[in-house]
Amino acid sequence: MIDHLLLERATLRDGGTADVLIAGGRVAALGAAAAADPRAAGADRLDLAGYQLLPAAAEPHAHLDKALLAHRAPNPSGDLTGAVNAVRAAYATMDGADVRTRATEALRTALAHGYTAVRTHADVTEGIGTRSLRALTDLRARASGLIDLQVVALTGAPVSGALGRHNRRLLAEAVEAGADVVGGAPALDLNPRAAVRILVAAADEAGLPVDLHLDETTDPEMFLLRLFAEEVAGRGLSGRATASHCVSLGQQDPETCREVCRALADAGVAVVTLPQTNLYLQGRGRPTHTPRGLTAVAALRETGVLVAGGGDNWRDPFNPLGRIDPFETASLLVAAAHLPVADAWDAVTARARAVLGLPPVAVAPGSPADLVAIRAADLDEAVAAASEDRIVLRGGKVVARTRVIRDVVPLQEEAP
Numbered sequence: 001m002i003d004h005l006l007l008e009r010a011t012l013r014d015g016g017t018a019d020v021l022i023a024g025g026r027v028a029a030l031g032a033a034a035a036a037d038p039r040a041a042g043a044d045r046l047d048l049a050g051y052q053l054l055p056a057a058a059e060p061h062a063h064l065d066k067a068l069l070a071h072r073a074p075n076p077s078g079d080l081t082g083a084v085n086a087v088r089a090a091y092a093t094m095d096g097a098d099v100r101t102r103a104t105e106a107l108r109t110a111l112a113h114g115y116t117a118v119r120t121h122a123d124v125t126e127g128i129g130t131r132s133l134r135a136l137t138d139l140r141a142r143a144s145g146l147i148d149l150q151v152v153a154l155t156g157a158p159v160s161g162a163l164g165r166h167n168r169r170l171l172a173e174a175v176e177a178g179a180d181v182v183g184g185a186p187a188l189d190l191n192p193r194a195a196v197r198i199l200v201a202a203a204d205e206a207g208l209p210v211d212l213h214l215d216e217t218t219d220p221e222m223f224l225l226r227l228f229a230e231e232v233a234g235r236g237l238s239g240r241a242t243a244s245h246c247v248s249l250g251q252q253d254p255e256t257c258r259e260v261c262r263a264l265a266d267a268g269v270a271v272v273t274l275p276q277t278n279l280y281l282q283g284r285g286r287p288t289h290t291p292r293g294l295t296a297v298a299a300l301r302e303t304g305v306l307v308a309g310g311g312d313n314w315r316d317p318f319n320p321l322g323r324i325d326p327f328e329t330a331s332l333l334v335a336a337a338h339l340p341v342a343d344a345w346d347a348v349t350a351r352a353r354a355v356l357g358l359p360p361v362a363v364a365p366g367s368p369a370d371l372v373a374i375r376a377a378d379l380d381e382a383v384a385a386a387s388e389d390r391i392v393l394r395g396g397k398v399v400a401r402t403r404v405i406r407d408v409v410p411l412q413e414e415a416p
């Protein structure tokens with residue numbers, strides 16, 4: 001079997017076109033070096049004329065256990081509380097097979113759209129136990145070699161105090177069952193500060209990274225980020241800690257915001273911003289001066305915090321929309337977080353992989369050949385138009401291809 005593939009005439013980020021030789025699952029050579037490489041002669045060939053060739057994307061924050069539940073679990077209020085209640089009411093209908101079926105469909109869409117790594121949260125709490133988490137760890141094995149799947153135990157509230165005993169036990173069970181990361185949502189706890197301490201300690205004791213849903217509210221009084229940075233620094237979890245959402249950081253005065261951003265940078269805490277779900281859920285009940293539900297992306301970037309962008313919820317009670325598409329997330333980061341296009345794309349590729357602790361991928365010799373080719377003249381067009389016309393490679397093999405046929409009648413001839 002030939003293990004070599006020559007991607008012909010691909011458009012690269014610098015605007016030039018080049019052949020790219022793939023061998024042994026990695027990018028072997030580009031341009032003239034690819035043509036001169038003896039392996040190119042016998043390689044399979046794939047014509048990428050008209051395609052922008054990019055590193056594959058990584059989703060740093062999904063909820064595959066809830067994916068595609070929107071119709072089964074309606075959320076009439078459209079806010080976070082309504083979504084949490086809608087999912088709780090649906091737990092009884094979510095057996096392992098159901099979770100696997102919906103999650104599989106979402107993951108295959110993700111792969112077709114260019115994701116080769118996904119971190120998903122799974123609810124671990126009363127009513128669902130570790131059922132979803134186990135379904136997703138099963139899926140992790142089945143997706144191996146296609147998508148690197150990380151499963152976060154999203155521990156239910158409360159975890160603090162005597163009432164939290166049950167959820168603490170379930171978290172331990174989830175770690176035992178193979179959770180990759182410890183998670184939770186301290187704002188929902190009776191004692192949010194205690195919840196932060198308990199969850200960071202649990203991650204440290206289990207030897208796992210921690211990724212918490214933090215401050216997912218526009219209420220500036222709910223502000224746990226500083227404490228999270230202290231706990232992470234105190235336990236030496238630098239580079240293994242992620243704060244997801246961080247909405248209320250965007251509602252602080254500029255000085256407080258900068259100070260906390262510096263604390264996050266010093267502690268080695270990464271931040272994941274989730275534009276679509278937070279734009280959808282936050283700011284309801286504020287018909288004027290409606291706050292934008294994102295975190296303070298610019299301030300975080302200026303202070304050197306690692307910031308990635310994710311999709312969060314894929315058509316469920318938290319977000320009825322979502323194409324499961326890195327180009328959509330990047331587009332939202334341009335519009336709602338004011339990132340330049342290239343920076344937004346890095347937030348869903350290089351920086352998302354860094355948050356997940358994965359080695360980088362690039363269209364460069366030596367890199368694993370996890371790549372996405374999308375029909376577009378350049379990156380701006382790729383993010384703006386997000387053509388479905390894509391080819392996805394994992395480890396040098398084509399794992400998804402979507403073809404688009406478009407017929408449009410011509411306009412009338414110009415008058416002579």
Ligand SMILES: [Zn+2]
Nearest residue numbers: 061063213312
């Ligand atoms: Zn989430």
